[in-house]
Amino acid sequence: MTPPPARVGRLLPGERPDLDDPRQLSRLIATLLEDGDRADLAWLGARVGRAELAAWFDRHAVRRLSRRSRAFWAATLGRPTVAAAPPAEALWPLA
Numbered sequence: 730m731t732p733p734p735a736r737v738g739r740l741l742p743g744e745r746p747d748l749d750d751p752r753q754l755s756r757l758i759a760t761l762l763e764d765g766d767r768a769d770l771a772w773l774g775a776r777v778g779r780a781e782l783a784a785w786f787d788r789h790a791v792r793r794l795s796r797r798s799r800a801f802w803a804a805t806l807g808r809p810t811v812a813a814a815p816p817a818e819a820l821w822p823l824a
Contacts, residue, residue: 733757734772740764748776758785759793762802783808 733746740760746753754777761773762782774782783806790799791811803810 733776734768737761737765737769737772740769755785755789758782759789762786763794763798779806782806 746757748754761769786802786806786808
């Protein structure tokens with residue numbers, strides 16, 4: 730299993746995710762889709778693949794990504810744009 734690049738540690742201080750654990754992999758995907766740079770995303774795409782990223786997006790994006798990131802990744806992955814639930818937007822306008 731290819732471990733995440735050492736530089737990903739700047740986004741997950743003090744952690745070394747176990748990529749065989751689906752929950753930790755999901756957290757890493759959310760972190761990189763939200764805050765990763767080109768190198769991080771290139772590694773993620775090679776490690777996970779576009780189809781799995783699209784499936785993750787469909788299941789988790791509305792709860793785990795900001796509105797801006799959801800719009801970007803929806804366009805990038807060819808997925809429909811997903812809006813947050815009205816109560817979430819009422820509490821936090823960037824949801």
